[in-house]
Each structure stands twice: as C-alpha cells, then as structure tokens.
Amino acid sequence: MNWLLIVLGGLLTLSGLIWTLQGVGILPGSAMSGVTLWAIVGPIVAVVGIALLAWGIARRRRARP
Template sequence: MNFVLIVVGGLLTLSGVIWTLQGVGILPGSAMSGVTLWAIVGPIVAVVGVALLSWGIVRKRRARP
C-alpha cells in the first residue's frame, strides 16, 4: 500500500508540474500550451501528489520497527 501511494503521488506530482508549465506557456508544443485551465489544474494535482507522496513515505517510516 505504501509503495502504491509513493508511486501514484510521484506520478501526480510530475503530471501536475508538467501541466502547470504547459498552461503558463513554458513548455510549448501541446494543445495544453497557453491554456489557463491547465495553469489552474496543474498546481492542484501537484499538491495532491505531494500529499500522497508524503503520506506514503510517513506510513513507510512508521511501519519499520
């Protein structure tokens, strides 16, 4: 379960950062580039990803004897 939280959290964080960069126009070449929606959704997804990643790491550390 902890491994899944860490992997999903990492993927969501990475996706959120990429969406944010595309939304603000830093990463061009996509239909998402320069679209304000992705500049708003990206950080939200990234924060959720960081929260899941942190939760998975904390649970993993607590499980160790």
C-alpha cells in the same frame, strides 16, 4: 500499499508540474500550451501528489520496527 502511494504521488506531482508549465506557456508544443485551465489544474494536482507522496513515506517510516 505504501509503495503504491509513493508511486502515485510521484506521478501526480510530475503530471501536475508538466501541466502547470504547459498552461503558463513555458513548455510549448501541445494543445494544452497557453491554456489557463491547465495553469490552474496543474498546481492542484501537484499538491495532491505531494500529499500522497508524503503520506506514503510517513506510513512506510511508521511501519518499520
């Protein structure tokens, strides 16, 4: 279960970062480039991903004897 939280958190963080960069126009080349919606949704998804990542790591550390 812990590895699932860590992997999911990492993927969400990466996706959120990419969406943010596309939304603000730094990463061009897609339909999401320059669209304000992705500049708002991206950081929200990234923060959720960081929270899941931290939760998974904390659970893993507590599970060790």
